[in-house]
Amino acid sequence: MIQKSIAPRLRAWIVVAVTLACISPQLHPQSQHRIIEILADHDSRYKIPGQKEPIITAKPSEQLTLRITARKAKTQNRDGSIHGLTLLRAKDKKPVEGWDLLLKPGTQDFEMVAPTDPGEYIIECTVICSPDHEGMNMRLVVAP
Template identity: 55%
Template sequence: MLVRINKADWLIASGLTKVFRIGVVSGLLLSSLACSGQARVIEVLADKDSRYKIAGESKPVIIVKAGEPILLRLTARRGKSWNRDGSIHGFALLRSKDRSKVAGWDLLLRPGVQQFALAAPAEPGDYEVVCTVICSEDHEGMHLKFIVLP
């Protein structure tokens, strides 16, 4: 028996298949990094009081080696305001010397826990993580120090 599918349905189905494949590959990458022991897990809380927090630290600082694989686990809690797209906080890595963004490190966070498989910048030096979503009147204070060692 031959089933006919119109072009619009075929395009939707093929698009969903591609999205599914990308999701599976991304999931496999995340799980392989996490299970292999190669990626270091770094947990950060983007809190509702417009502050980044790391358990056990009064002033949050992340220290990594250049090029080190990282599994960044971010927990985001909704503050007083958020973007129309539903993102409640941002997590962007800037070079301290010129405030330029590091490619691949401009993340938008939704409520709850999200994980990102990343590599630390190859260039040693001082960096800063900033929130890119106006999350409250205290938004300007939402940053943390990020140090890349050789």
């Protein structure tokens, strides 16, 4: 008796599950964020493993996961942030919306969206982290 009543329901659930599994890649075509590892280091420099000069290249509006590891330099903010990360358009230093991160010690993932407009951008530290803070920057290039 019980088996009889459960079986059709179970079958219906399997159909739903299989259908969802099939269509979800189309519903979320960009759900696979590219992971970019960045080190915000104790010498007030951004570093990317394997790159001599750190640079991020992205497609317009590309979804990126920034996996940032922060190590304390000399000084920190009162809130405990040891570095920051903001994005400015190179030609007029206009800040890009959504890019204003404060970094605590350790590794954290940030889900970001690259700018829509192709061009050159500058990533800058926003925490006065040491006397070398002014030099804490790197490039981001948006290319179609």
